[in-house]
Amino acid sequence: PLVMVTVTNNSGGGQPVSMANLRAVRAVCDRYGIPFFLDACRFAENAYFIKIREEGYADRTPTEIAQEMFSLVDGATFSAKKDGLANIGGFLAMNNAEVALRCRNLLILTEGFPTYGGLAGYDLEAIATGLEEVLDEDYLRYRIRSTQYLADKAHAAGVPIVRPAGGHAVYIDAAAMLAHIPALQYPAQALGVELYRTGGVRGVEIGSVMFGAIGADGAEIPAAMELVRLAIPRRTYTQSHIDYVAEVVIDVARRADSIHGYRIVEQAPQLRHFTARFEPLGH
Incomplete structure (x- = not known):
């Protein structure tokens, strides 16, 4: 089992999740020993909402806010067709090396080798560039x-x-x-x-x-x-x-x-x- 928080909340009107909310969820997960993941496909928009709405973040850059968001979680799922500014692709990220190894082995069976995951080289380049440009x-x-x-x-x-x-x-x-x-x-x-x-x-x-x-x-x-x-x-x-x-x-x-x-x-x-x-x- 794990806890998944979607930023921003697609099924709830596209509303953002505050940093205070993320910290509170982190505390609950720590209390019960449950991994905390982000569905992070719109992480940059969420970071910008935190900047303009949440006290204490007006002088922070979207990049700095996004880094703080990711520092609070154990992993993330990401569709690059959203805040990756790409046409296809995505990634699964996590801190647990053992689980990551199992995911890589499954990836080989279902998508492709871990270095490309079934994506063409130009799609990987588009994602890499998009992840930088989306935080402008x-x-x-x-x-x-x-x-x-x-x-x-x-x-x-x-x-x-x-x-x-x-x-x-x-x-x-x-x-x-x-x-x-x-x-x-x-x-x-x-x-x-x-x-x-x-x-x-x-x-x-x-x-x-x-x-x-x-x-x-x-x-x-x-x-x-x-x-x-x-x-x-x-x-x-x-x-x-x-x-x-x-x-x-x-x-x-x-x-x-x-x-x-x-x-x-x-x-x-x-x-x-x-x-x-x-x-x-x-x-």
């Missing part, structure tokens, strides 16, 4: 502000969103926008479909399709939140692109009452949200 303070300031810009436009138009905005995405509260759709008719999925049909804006459901559970009686239990994540690609969109996304979101919100729910017609036994097929209701 000017980049992080622009990145966070771009997300905030979309959030501000949506909020000003009355679109219910998770506030304050996270670092990598704006999260629309589909349960609030589509209050007429029951949770088990998947309002977040319905909103995601409508955004794509209307303007080609591709978001992702973070609701009962992804996190719904099956109770002891076999009935489905809805998730606590019904969100649609609009993740913003790094170094890709201009302000005009973000303006277009906002226009589509606002247009859909204005006719929210006309949107109907969906039912699942095909699903996998695990991780159904990746491959499930749906059928619209009420059309």
Whole structure:
């Protein structure tokens, strides 16, 4: 067993984790002898939020803050497609040499030799460069502000969103926008479909399709939140692109009452949200 903390919290509105929180988790793990890992794919954005929000860190660089974050944990998982600024790849890091050896042996069987892990050389170079560039303070300031810009436009138009905005995405509260759709008719999925049909804006459901559970009686239990994540690609969109996304979101919100729910017609036994097929209701 281990404790995993995701920075930033992707399923909870992209919110950051404070250094004080990380230290408190470290203390609990030490008390019970449990390893502490970070899901660190957005570590740089989290470090920048600590810098601008947490007392005592305003004069620290994002690099220094990130180093302190990693010093508190026993290991980390990392998808380089996020704060690695790369197209593919990632890594698993840990302090325990014995566990690392077991992981390397498994890597050879499943991905490739430990020196490349199944990745091409240019992908490894992209990750190495990305890990440096992602901690540039000017980049992080622009990145966070771009997300905030979309959030501000949506909020000003009355679109219910998770506030304050996270670092990598704006999260629309589909349960609030589509209050007429029951949770088990998947309002977040319905909103995601409508955004794509209307303007080609591709978001992702973070609701009962992804996190719904099956109770002891076999009935489905809805998730606590019904969100649609609009993740913003790094170094890709201009302000005009973000303006277009906002226009589509606002247009859909204005006719929210006309949107109907969906039912699942095909699903996998695990991780159904990746491959499930749906059928619209009420059309």
